[in-house]
Amino acid sequence: MADSNTAQHIHISGFTALYEEHMAYVFRYINYRIGNRNEAEDLTSVVFEKALEAFHRYDRHKAAPQTWLLAIARNTVTDHLRKSSKRKTMPLDNAVGVESLDPSPPEETERREEYLRLQLCLAALPRREQEIISLKFGGELNNRQISSVVGLSENNVGTILFRAICKLRNCFKDWSNEKR
Amino acid sequence: MKKDKSTEKQFLEYLDRLLAGEEISLTDEVSPEVRSALEHARKMLAFREEPSPEFRAELRDRLLRQVSQRRAAAYPSAKPKGLWERLDSVLPPRSVLVAVASTVAVLLLLFVGVVWFAGRGGAPAETSLQLTEGEYSVRLPANIVPEDVTFTAKTSLSASPGEAAVYEIKTGDVTTQSVTELGRKLGFSGQAKLADNGTKFVMSQGSGDEEKQLIVWTASGAVEYGYVEPEKLYPTQPVQLPSQGQAELIAYNFLQQADLLPPGYQSLAKIKDETTVIAGGGYSVSRTYAEEAPPPAASAPSEPSAPSAPEEPVAPPVLTTTTGAQAPTYWLVDFPYQVNGASATGPGSKIEVSVGDRGEVVSMLWSGRQMSPLGTDNIISEQQAFLDLTRGKGSIELPLDCRQVVIEDVQLKYWLDPPSEKQDYAVPVYEFTGQCLDKNGKTLEDFTGWTPALAAAN
Numbered sequence: 001m002a003d004s005n006t007a008q009h010i011h012i013s014g015f016t017a018l019y020e021e022h023m024a025y026v027f028r029y030i031n032y033r034i035g036n037r038n039e040a041e042d043l044t045s046v047v048f049e050k051a052l053e054a055f056h057r058y059d060r061h062k063a064a065p066q067t068w069l070l071a072i073a074r075n076t077v078t079d080h081l082r083k084s085s086k087r088k089t090m091p092l093d094n095a096v097g098v099e100s101l102d103p104s105p106p107e108e109t110e111r112r113e114e115y116l117r118l119q120l121c122l123a124a125l126p127r128r129e130q131e132i133i134s135l136k137f138g139g140e141l142n143n144r145q146i147s148s149v150v151g152l153s154e155n156n157v158g159t160i161l162f163r164a165i166c167k168l169r170n171c172f173k174d175w176s177n178e179k180r
Numbered sequence: 181m182k183k184d185k186s187t188e189k190q191f192l193e194y195l196d197r198l199l200a201g202e203e204i205s206l207t208d209e210v211s212p213e214v215r216s217a218l219e220h221a222r223k224m225l226a227f228r229e230e231p232s233p234e235f236r237a238e239l240r241d242r243l244l245r246q247v248s249q250r251r252a253a254a255y256p257s258a259k260p261k262g263l264w265e266r267l268d269s270v271l272p273p274r275s276v277l278v279a280v281a282s283t284v285a286v287l288l289l290l291f292v293g294v295v296w297f298a299g300r301g302g303a304p305a306e307t308s309l310q311l312t313e314g315e316y317s318v319r320l321p322a323n324i325v326p327e328d329v330t331f332t333a334k335t336s337l338s339a340s341p342g343e344a345a346v347y348e349i350k351t352g353d354v355t356t357q358s359v360t361e362l363g364r365k366l367g368f369s370g371q372a373k374l375a376d377n378g379t380k381f382v383m384s385q386g387s388g389d390e391e392k393q394l395i396v397w398t399a400s401g402a403v404e405y406g407y408v409e410p411e412k413l414y415p416t417q418p419v420q421l422p423s424q425g426q427a428e429l430i431a432y433n434f435l436q437q438a439d440l441l442p443p444g445y446q447s448l449a450k451i452k453d454e455t456t457v458i459a460g461g462g463y464s465v466s467r468t469y470a471e472e473a474p475p476p477a478a479s480a481p482s483e484p485s486a487p488s489a490p491e492e493p494v495a496p497p498v499l500t501t502t503t504g505a506q507a508p509t510y511w512l513v514d515f516p517y518q519v520n521g522a523s524a525t526g527p528g529s530k531i532e533v534s535v536g537d538r539g540e541v542v543s544m545l546w547s548g549r550q551m552s553p554l555g556t557d558n559i560i561s562e563q564q565a566f567l568d569l570t571r572g573k574g575s576i577e578l579p580l581d582c583r584q585v586v587i588e589d590v591q592l593k594y595w596l597d598p599p600s601e602k603q604d605y606a607v608p609v610y611e612f613t614g615q616c617l618d619k620n621g622k623t624l625e626d627f628t629g630w631t632p633a634l635a636a637a638n
Contacts, residue, residue, distance in 0.1 A: 019240060027231040041235050048243055054577070056598045057527045071579070115227050137224055140199060143192065151581050151624050161195075162188040162217065169220035 015055050019048060022066050026073050029138035033077045033130060035119040043080055047073045063148070070139045071149050074131065114172075121171035129164035136161055190214050195221055318595045318607050318632050320575035329578060331570040333587045334614065337562040344559045344592060344633060347519060347551040347606040354381060354398045363394050365438045366405060372396070379600065384408075400528065401550075402599030403440065406543030412536055419509050419537040431513035431533035434541045442515050442531050442548060510536040519551055519594040525611050525630065528596030528603070547599045551606055558635040562590050565610040565631045574610075574631030579624050582616040589613045592633060608633040 026047050031040035050072050051058075058068055122130060128150070135146045143161070147154045191214045197204050198221055206215055352358075359372035359381040372381040372394075383394040389412075395404040406412075422430065435441045515531040517524040528547045536542035560568075566587065568574055578585070593611045597603045609630045616624045 016240075016244075019243065023236060023239070024231055027235075028228060031229050037229065041231070041239075044231070044235075045239050045242065048239065049246065052243060052246060056601065057575075059527065114223075118224065118227055133224075136195075136199070137221075137228060142196070151579055151618070158188060158192050162191050165191070165195075165217045165221055166213075168224070169217055172220065172223070 015052060018051070018055075018065050018069070022069050023048070025066055025139045026069050027138075028140075029070055029073055029134050030077055032122065032134035032138040034080075035123060039080075043073075043076055046080075047076050050076065064145070066139065067141065067145050067149060070135060070141060073139075074135075074149060117172060117175050118168070121168050121175075124171065125164055125167060129160055129167070132157060132160050133164050133168070187211055187213055191217050194218050198222065198225065318609055318634075319597060319601075320595065320609065320630050320632065329582055329585060331566070331585045331587065333566055335588055335590065337566050337590060339561050339563045341561045341564070341635065342559050343556045344608040345520065345556050346554045346608075346634075347594070348554045349603050349606055350550045350552060351399070351401050351602070352550060354396055354401050356381065359383065359394070359396045362396065362403070362438060366394060368392070368394055374398075397599045399602040400547065400597075400599045402528065402545075402547035403438075404543075404545055404599070405541075406534070412540070412542040421508065421511060421537070422535065422539040424511060426539065427511035427535040428513050430535050430539050430541060431511075431515075434533055434544065435515075435531075435546070440531075440546050440548070442517065510534045510542060517548070517596070519606055520553070522608075523591065523593045524596050524606075525593040525609065526595040527598040528601070529594075545599075547596065549596065549603070549606070554605065557607075559592070559608060559633040560635050562610065565590070565633060566612070568631040569610075569612055569629055574612075574629055576627070576629035578616055578627070581618045582624055582627075583619045584617040584621070585614060585627050585629075586617060587612050587614040587627075595630065 023044070027040060027044045030043045030047070031037060034040050034043065047069065051069055054072075058065075062068075063071070122133060125133070131150055132146055135141045135149060136143075141149065143157045144154050146152075147157045150157070152160070190210065194204055194206070194210070194214065195218065198218065204218075206218070210218075356372050356374070360370075360383070363370075363372060363383040368383040368385045370383065372383045374380075375382045379398060381396045381398065385392045385394075389407070389409045391408045392406065393404075393408050396402070397404075421427070432441070511534065513533045513535060515533075517529040517531055528549070530545045530547050532545050533541055534543040565574075569576065569587075576585075589612070591611050591613075592608050594606045595609045596606060610633050612627070612629045612631075614627045616627045618624050
C-alpha cells in the first residue's frame, strides 16, 4: 500500500512533465505582457508555484494544460500590474535615447532599439489587445483557446488580433519614419 | 465590412501557419494590408525571447525543493525537529521542554485512545465525534481569485449550525491478483505490474495508437482505463457516435462487466470539443461542456435503483457521422457519486465513461472509495460558510474578469481527494454554485466553490 508521500510522488511527476512542456509558453506570454525579462522570470516562478498548489485539482477534462497554465499566468500578471501600478506608460519618445548609450555595434544597437520599440508599441495597446497578442505569440494558443481564457467569442478574438497587429505595425512604422 | 472579414480571415490563416513554424509564401491574391500585417507578425516572432536554460533549471530545482518540503511536512515525525531548531534560541532549556512535551504527548495519546475506542468500539453512527481537527481536516485546493470581487447570495442561507456524519474511508488491498483479475474483465491479458514506486498497478494491451492501459492507484483503489494516445478521444477524422441513450447503455454494461457499477447512476452531459494542431505539431484540446441534454426516454435511469434497460442486450448503435471542428467526438457518461445518499464532490468523486467512435469505450475513470460511518460532528451554518467563502477561507478559482459572484445554491457534500492521494476520512464541505459576472453584469461562466463545513475545522 502506498502512503501519501509516494502518492504525492506520482502527482509531482505529472507536474514536472507539465513544467518541462509548458514553461516556455508561460514565460514568453508573461514577457510579452511585462516587457521585462527579470520580472517575467519572477512571475513565471509565481505561476508555477500557484500551479503546483492547485495541481491536484486540475481537471484535464475542463482545460488543456497550456490553457490552464496561461489562465493562471494571466491572473498573475494582472494582479502584478494592479499591485505595482506598473502599466507601462513610458512616453514613446523617451525610449530610444536610453539605448543609444550602449557601446554595442550599430546593428546590435538598432536591433535593440527595434525590440524596445516593439515593446513600447505593445505596451501602448489597450490591455485586452495586449493580452490577446501575448496569448497568441507568447502562449501560442489558437483563437478558440484564447477565447476560453479571455471570455470572448472566437470571432471577436480574431478581429481584435488583426486590429492589434495593424496598430502595432502602424506604431512601429511611425517610429521608423520619424527616425529617418 | 465583408471585405474586412475576408482580409481578417486571410490574415489569421497565414498567421497560424507562421506560428506553426511554416515557411509561408504569399500568393498574389494576398492583399497589401495582410502582407504588411504578416511582415510585422514575423518581426514580432523574431524578437520573441525564450527563457534561459539557467532560469529553467533554477525554477525546476526550486519547485522540486517545494515538493520535498511538502513531503517532509507529510511526515509528522519530521516536524518537531525543525520546530525545535527554530525555537531553540528563544525557549527555556530543552530538558524542561522535553518533559512538558512528553506529558502533553501522553495526555494526547490517552485522549486519542479514548476517542479511538469510542469511534471503533461499536459506537453507533450518531455518536458525536471528539476527533481533533487535524485528523479529518479537509484538504481543499488553494484560492485563485482576482482582487475586487464581490459575493452575493441569491438563495436563502440557513443561519443554524447543525450536525453531519463523518465517514471513515477503507481502502481495500490493491494487489497484483486483484488488478490482474480486473484487467481480465476489461480484456487485458498478462499480469498487473507495480509501477512508479508502488503508487499504482499498470496493465497494458496493444501497441501504438491502439495501446490501452489500465491503472489502479494503490492509495485509493481508483481505476483509470483507456487509450494511451489521445487520438481516440480527440480524433482528427469524422466519427460515428452512437445515440446518447445507447452510449449510456454501453457505459453501464462496461462498468457492470468490471463489477464497478455505482449504487445509482444517471447520464449527464454531452461534450463538445475542438481538436487543433498547434505550433510545433503539439496536440492541444480545448473543450466546453454543452447544455445538459435531456435523458433519453428509453434508458434514462433514476437513482437509487439500477435501471432495467441496461440488463437487455445493447442494440446495434444508431450511428451518426459528425464532422467539423465543433462536432462532439465522444459521449461522457457521468455517474453520480454518493456517500450514503449525500453527494460527493472534489477531484476524487468521478465515475465516468467516455464512449467514442462506433460506440467504443475509449476511457473510464472510477474513483469509488469504501466508506463506513464514524459518527457525527458539529457543522457551521450556511451563512457562516458563505462568510468564510467571501473571506477567502474556502477554495475557489475565478476568471480574471470576474467582478461579481452570485451564489445560487449551496449544498452539503463530501469532499474526496484525487485518486493518487490516500484519504482516511470523508468529511462534509459546503459547495457553493452560481455564476461569475463581469463588470457589466454579463455572465462569464458557472461558479463552484467550497468551504470546510465542520466546526472543528473553522
